[in-house]
Amino acid sequence: MAALPGSTDCAVPEAALPEIEDVPSVSTTTESVIDGSLVVDPAINAAAGGPNGLTEHSHVGGRTVNPSATPGAHMTRVVSTDVADHPVPTSKFESWRFTPLRRLRGLHDEAPLTGRAGQDFEVEIDAPETVSVVSLAGAAADWVRGSSGEHPVDRPAARAWNASPDVFLVDIPAETVVDGPVSIVFRGLSAENAAAAHLVVRVGHHATAQVTVTYEGSATLTENVEIVVGDGATLTFASSQEWASDAVHLSHHRLRVGRDAVLKHSVLTFGGDLVRILTTGVYDGPGGDLELLGLYFADAGQHLEHRLVLDHTAPHCKSRAYYKGALQGRNAHTVWVGDVVIRPEAVATDTYEMNRNLLLTEGCRADSIPNLEIETGEIVGAGHASATGRFDDEQLFYLLSRGIPEPVARRLVVRGFFTEVLVRVGIPTVVDHVNEIVERELEVAGI
Amino acid sequence: MATLEIRDLHVSVLTDEEPKEILRGVDLTINSGETHAIMGPNGSGKSTLAYSLAGHPKYQITSGSVTLDGVDLLELTVDARARAGLFLAMQYPVEVPGVSMSNFLRAAATAVRGEAPPIRKWVKEVKSAMGDLSIESEFADRSVNEGFSGGEKKRHEILQLGLLRPKFAVLDETDSGLDVDALRVVSEGVNRFKALSAAEDEAGAGVGVLLITHYTRILRYITPDFVHVFAAGRIVESGGAELADELETNGYVRFTGAGASA
Numbered sequence: 001m002a003a004l005p006g007s008t009d010c011a012v013p014e015a016a017l018p019e020i021e022d023v024p025s026v027s028t029t030t031e032s033v034i035d036g037s038l039v040v041d042p043a044i045n046a047a048a049g050g051p052n053g054l055t056e057h058s059h060v061g062g063r064t065v066n067p068s069a070t071p072g073a074h075m076t077r078v079v080s081t082d083v084a085d086h087p088v089p090t091s092k093f094e095s096w097r098f099t100p101l102r103r104l105r106g107l108h109d110e111a112p113l114t115g116r117a118g119q120d121f122e123v124e125i126d127a128p129e130t131v132s133v134v135s136l137a138g139a140a141a142d143w144v145r146g147s148s149g150e151h152p153v154d155r156p157a158a159r160a161w162n163a164s165p166d167v168f169l170v171d172i173p174a175e176t177v178v179d180g181p182v183s184i185v186f187r188g189l190s191a192e193n194a195a196a197a198h199l200v201v202r203v204g205h206h207a208t209a210q211v212t213v214t215y216e217g218s219a220t221l222t223e224n225v226e227i228v229v230g231d232g233a234t235l236t237f238a239s240s241q242e243w244a245s246d247a248v249h250l251s252h253h254r255l256r257v258g259r260d261a262v263l264k265h266s267v268l269t270f271g272g273d274l275v276r277i278l279t280t281g282v283y284d285g286p287g288g289d290l291e292l293l294g295l296y297f298a299d300a301g302q303h304l305e306h307r308l309v310l311d312h313t314a315p316h317c318k319s320r321a322y323y324k325g326a327l328q329g330r331n332a333h334t335v336w337v338g339d340v341v342i343r344p345e346a347v348a349t350d351t352y353e354m355n356r357n358l359l360l361t362e363g364c365r366a367d368s369i370p371n372l373e374i375e376t377g378e379i380v381g382a383g384h385a386s387a388t389g390r391f392d393d394e395q396l397f398y399l400l401s402r403g404i405p406e407p408v409a410r411r412l413v414v415r416g417f418f419t420e421v422l423v424r425v426g427i428p429t430v431v432d433h434v435n436e437i438v439e440r441e442l443e444v445a446g447i
Numbered sequence: 448m449a450t451l452e453i454r455d456l457h458v459s460v461l462t463d464e465e466p467k468e469i470l471r472g473v474d475l476t477i478n479s480g481e482t483h484a485i486m487g488p489n490g491s492g493k494s495t496l497a498y499s500l501a502g503h504p505k506y507q508i509t510s511g512s513v514t515l516d517g518v519d520l521l522e523l524t525v526d527a528r529a530r531a532g533l534f535l536a537m538q539y540p541v542e543v544p545g546v547s548m549s550n551f552l553r554a555a556a557t558a559v560r561g562e563a564p565p566i567r568k569w570v571k572e573v574k575s576a577m578g579d580l581s582i583e584s585e586f587a588d589r590s591v592n593e594g595f596s597g598g599e600k601k602r603h604e605i606l607q608l609g610l611l612r613p614k615f616a617v618l619d620e621t622d623s624g625l626d627v628d629a630l631r632v633v634s635e636g637v638n639r640f641k642a643l644s645a646a647e648d649e650a651g652a653g654v655g656v657l658l659i660t661h662y663t664r665i666l667r668y669i670t671p672d673f674v675h676v677f678a679a680g681r682i683v684e685s686g687g688a689e690l691a692d693e694l695e696t697n698g699y700v701r702f703t704g705a706g707a708s709a
Contacts, residue, residue, distance in 0.1 A: 001462060261676050346537070348466060353626065393504065393620075394541045395541055395542075395543045397501075397503055397504070397525060397541070397590075398537070398540065398541035398543065399543065399546075399551070399554075400502075400524070400525035400526040400529070401501050401502075401525055401526075401528075401529055401535055402526075402529055402551075402552050402554075402555035402558070402559070402611065403526050403529035403530045403536075403555055403558040403559040403611065404526060404551075404555055404558050405558060406524070406526060408558070409526075410545045412543070412550070412551070412554060413543065413545075413546065415465075415546075416543060416544055416545025416546035416590070417544070417545055418543040420544065420545050
């Protein structure tokens with residue numbers, strides 16, 4: 001495998017980034033709060049406008065919880081490694097109601113997870129010498145499984161936990177600065193035998209690294225990904241789903257952010273028949289900074305689902321979620337659900353989440369649900385924004401009126417739509433690659 | 448020498464209910480080098496005329512014709528009209544998030560000129576044009592019009608005028624929302640392009656300008672050759688610059704009374 005061109009300085013300076021704000025180009029705005037449990041004192045909310053730079057909908061320092069609702073109720077779920085503890089999901093489950101379960105090929109139920117490395121999939125690794133990337137089996141695998149301290153919250157993840165024979169471990173030693181990205185490619189060879197996989201990325205304290213995982217080919221895969229960032233460490237991580245059109249992929253990313261650690265986590269989903277990625281994040285101590293980025297582009301018939309659950313349990317932590325998606329073609333369906341809970345002890349939390357969807361053609365559907373639950377008034381800021389809209393005719397007219405031909409104008413707008421998130425990803429090779437994919441997607445649309 | 452000819456133009460705006468007629472027979476001929484001011488009260492249809500010429504899909508041409516050097520402009524798409532030499536400086540320039548001003552300008556210049564301008568020459572050209580309009584260089588990296596103040600947006604419209612070098616420019620309420628300093632900078636930009644286009648024109652005529660405005664103050668900086676009073680969807684009176692002075696003194700009452708709309 002050819003080494004990915006490394007880069008010694010991949011960080012995008014914060015100041016150079018455009019501030020992501022609410023874009024008037026999208027025509028509708030939806031917000032929803034689970035069971036109406038979020039009650040914002042309008043006076044406090046109004047007073048919050050401005051200083052934190054949050055717009056559209058912000059909550060700062062309010063008494064927020066409806067006494068009739070249990071705090072954190074919607075996040076209470078079965079947490080267990082034992083498959084028997086997890087019922088088979090049905091469409092009546094809140095967290096599965098959007099997923100077309102029939103297309104899961106039994107991953108959520110009883111489908112045998114017999115896919116094996118070398119036969120049904122292969123894994124390629126490209127890592128600098130300072131990084132240890134190993135496939136562990138037996139007792140060694142058992143030892144690293146669960147490194148995040150977080151366990152499966154649903155049946156497919158619990159099944160993957162028990163069925164995956166090996167655990168891939170990417171281990172960045174403490175105080176190491178790794179040049180260039182560690183690259184892992186998971187290549188599916190067949191979608192016939194369902195497979196289970198488990199990846200652990202462990203970054204020692206005060207280390208700095210970039211890790212990319214690329215999924216391609218055909219597969220029926222259920223997977224656990226654990227990412228543990230030690231105190232004071234910085235990890236830039238990107239997972240790129242570039243599957244063939246017959247792939248089904250369920251994954252649960254569990255993130256643990258150490259004290260004063262910085263984790264940038266990008267999920268870039270373009271391929272596959274059905275991809276559903278649940279990302280849950282927790283903080284190990286104060287001062288953690290977590291940025292969750294997502295881009296997706298759904299074509300006809302594709303179901304791409306991204307769910308975030310961020311649990312602010314430590315004080316002085318920051319989180320940002322920026323997810324953007326484009327859809328084109330009949331029955332292209334995307335789902336984004338972002339749950340953020342600020343626990344009573346998480347004072348001085350600063351959180352903001354945003355999801356925007358661009359519908360390029362008729363016949364596609366984007367569901368977007370941000371949920372924010374605040375259990376302390378002592379916070380820096382908390383906000384969310386969600387909007388789904390069609391191509392903005394006024395933007396198009398403006399570009400056309402300058403002589404720019406329509407196909408060029410449309411590309412400019414769609415590329416611009418993705419750019420806001422893409423410039424934050426922070427791994428140049430990934431950014432270039434995603435740009436190429438977006439160009440291809442636009443060709444599919446005849447744009 | 449080119450001519451923009453508007454004949455008996457009738458335009459309706461598409462609303463949720465039924466189309467509503469806004470323009471009721473506009474006749475106007477603009478030759479290269481001429482500056483025509485169209486003045487009229489709010490709601491008289493001035494902006495509708497501007498957008499109809501550019502081809503905004505919201506407006507439906509029900510009858511009449513618009514030709515640029517004999518070419519039927521109304522048969523052309525929006526982008527083709529711009530490439531044919533028409534430019535509209537908008538009253539409310541649109542924000543396009545994620546598309547940098549520099550990318551946008553280059554895409555537009557490439558389209559209008561028929562080929563990508565050589566990069567070094569282009570960078571110099573843009574830099575100098577921005578300097579002329581007192582636009583900070585950081586704006587090149589910002590998204591098109593995003594977060595720009597009213598004055599910054601108008602400066603960028605005139606920046607595009609100078610870079611795209613149209614045969615005819617429609618300036619829709621370019622003076623609105625500008626303070627005196629900004630008004631001067633923007634007006635000087637228009638005059639500079641008028642002079643430059645005349646110097647480059649073999650016939651010495653240069654750009655033809657259609658200046659749409661509610662107030663006369665911009666006419667103190669950009670001198671019109673003709674002033675037309677617009678009311679109830681058509682031109683009701685035409686004259687020289689002195690007509691603007693009369694409007695300044697007496698307002699539009701004479702044209703908006705019962706007699707004008709009949």
